[in-house]
Amino acid sequence: MSLLRFENVHKAFGGLKALDGVSISLEAGCMTGLIGPNGSGKTTLLNVLSGNLAPDQGDVIFDGRSIVGLQPSAIARRGVGRMFQITRLFRRLSTLDNLVTSGCAFGLSFHDALDRAERLIEELELTAVHDEDGGNLSGGQQKLLEFGSVFMGAPKIAVLDEPFAAIHPHMREVMVRFIRERHAEGHGFLIVSHDLPVVLGLTDDLIAMNAGQVVARGDADTVLHDPLVIEAYLGETAVS
Amino acid sequence: MNASHLRTRREFLVSLVFLAAVAAVPLFVTSGYLLGIVIVAMYYALLAIAWNLLAGYTGQFSLAPTAFAMIGAYGTGMASYHFGLPPAVGVPIAILVSAVIGMGLGRIVVPLRGPYLALTTIAFAEIVRHVARNAHEYTRGDFGMSVPLISSDRVMAFYLMLALLVAVQVGLYFLLRSHAGLYLQAIRDDETAAAGRGINVIFWKTVAFTVSGAICGFAGAMYVHFSGLASPDIGHIFETGLVLASVVIGGIGTMIGPLVGGFIVQFAAEGFREFGLRHMLVFAAMVILFVRFFRQGLWGLVKNAWDRLFGQGAARPARQVKEAGE
Numbered sequence: 001m002s003l004l005r006f007e008n009v010h011k012a013f014g015g016l017k018a019l020d021g022v023s024i025s026l027e028a029g030c031m032t033g034l035i036g037p038n039g040s041g042k043t044t045l046l047n048v049l050s051g052n053l054a055p056d057q058g059d060v061i062f063d064g065r066s067i068v069g070l071q072p073s074a075i076a077r078r079g080v081g082r083m084f085q086i087t088r089l090f091r092r093l094s095t096l097d098n099l100v101t102s103g104c105a106f107g108l109s110f111h112d113a114l115d116r117a118e119r120l121i122e123e124l125e126l127t128a129v130h131d132e133d134g135g136n137l138s139g140g141q142q143k144l145l146e147f148g149s150v151f152m153g154a155p156k157i158a159v160l161d162e163p164f165a166a167i168h169p170h171m172r173e174v175m176v177r178f179i180r181e182r183h184a185e186g187h188g189f190l191i192v193s194h195d196l197p198v199v200l201g202l203t204d205d206l207i208a209m210n211a212g213q214v215v216a217r218g219d220a221d222t223v224l225h226d227p228l229v230i231e232a233y234l235g236e237t238a239v240s
Numbered sequence: 241m242n243a244s245h246l247r248t249r250r251e252f253l254v255s256l257v258f259l260a261a262v263a264a265v266p267l268f269v270t271s272g273y274l275l276g277i278v279i280v281a282m283y284y285a286l287l288a289i290a291w292n293l294l295a296g297y298t299g300q301f302s303l304a305p306t307a308f309a310m311i312g313a314y315g316t317g318m319a320s321y322h323f324g325l326p327p328a329v330g331v332p333i334a335i336l337v338s339a340v341i342g343m344g345l346g347r348i349v350v351p352l353r354g355p356y357l358a359l360t361t362i363a364f365a366e367i368v369r370h371v372a373r374n375a376h377e378y379t380r381g382d383f384g385m386s387v388p389l390i391s392s393d394r395v396m397a398f399y400l401m402l403a404l405l406v407a408v409q410v411g412l413y414f415l416l417r418s419h420a421g422l423y424l425q426a427i428r429d430d431e432t433a434a435a436g437r438g439i440n441v442i443f444w445k446t447v448a449f450t451v452s453g454a455i456c457g458f459a460g461a462m463y464v465h466f467s468g469l470a471s472p473d474i475g476h477i478f479e480t481g482l483v484l485a486s487v488v489i490g491g492i493g494t495m496i497g498p499l500v501g502g503f504i505v506q507f508a509a510e511g512f513r514e515f516g517l518r519h520m521l522v523f524a525a526m527v528i529l530f531v532r533f534f535r536q537g538l539w540g541l542v543k544n545a546w547d548r549l550f551g552q553g554a555a556r557p558a559r560q561v562k563e564a565g566e
């Protein structure tokens with residue numbers, strides 16, 4: 001049985017069909033890349049999943065039951081860990097407190113949260129800004145901190161929206177290694193990224209979206225050679 | 241120990257020193273008039289602390305703190321006036337009623353942010369005040385209701401108010417030290433992120449409104465048993481202005497700022513009393529000055545000076561707070 005299923009999800013903003021009948025199925029422990037041009041509906045899909053947007057039509061089944069209509073916090077506690085495209089963190093809490101807060105909210109005791117937070121800070125090389133307020137971190141450090149916050153819980157699926165944007169290549173390596181380790185432990189991943197080489201380094205399972213629809217799904221070779229994907233990326237003239 | 245807890249503990253310890261100093265006042269001051277001023281200062285400090293829990297720690301700029309004080313005032317006032325109940329019964333009723341109304345208001349305004357929240361809560365406050373002014377049969381309107389004094393002894397009344405202030409401060413300390421303190425601050429900083437990390441935003445916002453409402457109601461109830469009169473003036477918008485000024489001048493989002501701010505504002509208000517409502521201009525100017533130049537209030541100034549003299553500040557330049565959107 002699949003862990004996560006989008007069933008014919010529609011979402012329109014006024015006349016704009018941001019999601020136009022999306023159906024996707026993801027297995028537990030998946031490692032899936034979601035690609036597509038700007039404005040193709042990737043973030044909107046994640047917003048529907050995390051409960052930040054209600055779909056106009058269709059259903060989202062997670063772990064055996066529909067999560068449409070649940071509070072974002074309830075969906076998060078069920079095991080959907082979300083990293084936002086535009087970094088979101090607690091600007092006036094220190095790096096450590098950002099992580100501890102997330103840990104407690106995900107159900108850890110304060111001491112366990114503290115332990116795990118200290119380990120994550122080392123792993124993500126944030127030791128220098130351990131006690132600095134989140135708002136004072138650099139853009140890249142903020143992204144790493146948000147990334148770490150997701151793993152203060154035990155997400156059944158970690159949903160990462162452009163995690164590698166504006167990250168130094170070395171730290172990107174750290175993140176990629178971290179993702180591989182967590183994946184090996186059984187966490188599922190759905191990664192939205194325009195950084196195709198990094199995505200291909202992580203997974204061979206791709207989903208391509210265009211104009212609110214899934215245009216291809218499969219291994220990299222199939223998806224990247226799909227005429228609809230080529231059309232989406234290069235414009236209509238390339239095919240005709 | 242994490243940074244938030246360290247910060248909270250430091251502010252709490254300083255506030256205990258301040259409260260100890262206040263406790264010593266009746267040893268040196270015998271004038272009933274001066275003791276009365278300090279009692280009213282404690283009342284403002286309580287409202288400031290309650291409002292700071294909402295605005296400073298949870299990021300909810302409600303403009304209804306004095307409305308809840310008024311609800312508490314009338315809660316015990318009506319219990320006494322109509323049913324002859326003593327303060328020992330009236331005050332708990334007042335706390336309960338203001339907590340329940342706080343919860344209701346909180347639940348209603350949960351989805352509202354920024355100016356929408358401010359406008360809704362100010363409308364709520366004005367409605368409450370006008371109901372009190374116009375429901376003559378129950379409230380005696382603008383005349384107000386006379387309420388028995390909690391104690392004819394000023395010193396006794398002084399220590400009762402102080403006991404309440406200490407209890408609230410200690411209770412708040414334990415609230416902020418628990419995971420709840422982190423959740424509230426997380427909601428203040430980014431609601432969407434907080435929800436994304438599994439924090440039940442609706443629940444915790446409602447908790448903040450309930451606790452804040454209960455503290456204001458408690459303070460208002462004690463205040464009328466000290467002044468002897470429950471009147472709609474308690475909920476006047478100018479009173480809200482004084483509460484906000486206390487928090488901003490003392491230092492918003494800290495445990496010590498609103499406490500000290502409440503005293504400063506009350507003493508200043510007393511000093512300017514002869515100028516009538518014009519003293520509000522002074523507070524307005526002070527608030528603008530602080531918001532513009534000393535965003536962290538007096539406590540921020542003290543802390544920075546301390547750090548520069550003795551602490552990390554000496555080793556590196558004073559840390560600038562980055563503005564959002566950078």
Ligand SMILES: Nc1ncnc2c1ncn2[C@@H]1O[C@H](COP(=O)(O)OP(=O)(O)OP(=O)(O)O)[C@@H](O)[C@H]1O
Binds near residue numbers: 013016038041043
């Ligand atoms: N809240 C909103 N209100 C109105 N329109 C929106 C909203 N959110 C998204 N859209 C529109 O929906 C479309 C899909 O946006 P979405 O953010 O999902 O794209 P995306 O695939 O994530 O793009 P990118 O790669 O640039 O992040 C866009 O045309 C966008 O303008």
Ligand SMILES: [Mg+2]
Binds near residue numbers: 042043044085161
């Ligand atoms: Mg996007």
